Amino acid sequence: MQYQGVLTKMQTEIGNPIQYYLVFEDSFLSMNQLLNKEIEINCTGFQCLNCNKKKKIYRQGFCYDCFYSSPAVGDWIMRPELSTAHLGIADRDLAYEEKVQLQPHIVYLALSTEIKVGVTRKTQVPTRWIDQGATRAIAIVEVPNRYLAGITEVALKNHYTDKTNWRKMLQDTEIAFDLIAEKAKVESLLPTQVQEYFVTKSDDLFKLNYPVVNYPAKIASLNLDKTPTFSGKLVGIKGQYLIFEDGTVFNVRGSEGYVVDINI
Structure with a gap:
């Protein structure tokens, strides 16, 4: 059976394990069943x-022109401390930026291979954690806009990484940490402006289980520009990666905007 369409990041549904779907314009694939x-x-x-x-796709599923003009990929996306909508100042499109930036945001600690600090809109919990391949996650603060979340993340980057080591994440090299205990340490590290937004609940630890049969010992990343045709046995899904039996891994989100035929 063949499926055709434009790749976008896999949609997910919380479960044990997490359910993954590749969605095209006229069809969808339940990846767990594969x-x-x-x-x-x-x-x-x-x-x-x-x-x-x-x-040709330049970055994040956008062509070159759109990447440098669309408000959906402004610098404040990756660096939330650059958000200015709360001041009424536009970056590229104030109406769009107010819609995205002026809503509740969560600053969190997540565990994949080590403890990571990150920012997400509240509406993206737990999707953001799933996309990163986190096995545990806990909210630290819930703030009313993206700027406050950004300055919190900047302060905590002095103590935690803000990057996920995707190779280690896909090899299941997690180190055990107590995120509830770590959260208790964080309260004293928060900027003054956000201390009132500290999430006091201690029982909100998310635990995430991924559909992985086998983790690869060695990893080879599939690049569709270099290898436009690939076939292999699917043995796992974690984060936004498909894991194949031969150690090849495919970052679906990293290939957004690519048109593909998928044969099952």
Whole structure:
């Protein structure tokens, strides 16, 4: 059976294990049902997720022009401390930025291979943690805008990483940490402006289980630009990665905007 469409990040549903879906315009694939089955991926072109033109993807599913013009990929996305909508100051499009930035945000600690600090909109819990491949996560503060979340993350980056080591995450090299105990330590490290937003609940630890049959001993990353056709047996899904029996891993989110045929 063949499925065709433009890749976007896999949609997820909380469960034990987490459920993954590849969604196209006219069809979708339940990826969990494909574990231990052969899959062939063929890249046939590109389509920008913003303008829908069949243009080469530059970054994050956007063509070059859209990446440098769309408000959806402003610098404040990756660096929330640069948010200015709370001041009424536009970066690229104030109406869009107010919609995204002026809503509740969570600063959290997550565990994949080590403790990571991060920021997400409250509406993206627990999706954000799933996308990062975290096995545990806990909210630290809940603030009313993205800027406050950003300055909190900056303060805590002096004590925790803000990056996920994706290779170690995919090899299941997690080190045991007590996130509830870590959260208690964090309260005294918060900027003055956000101390009132500290999440006092201690029982809100998320535990996440992924559909992985086997973790790879060695990893080879699939790049559709270099290898437009690939086939292999799917043995796991974690974060936004498909894990194949031969150690090949495919970052679906990293290939957003690529047009593919998938043969099952």
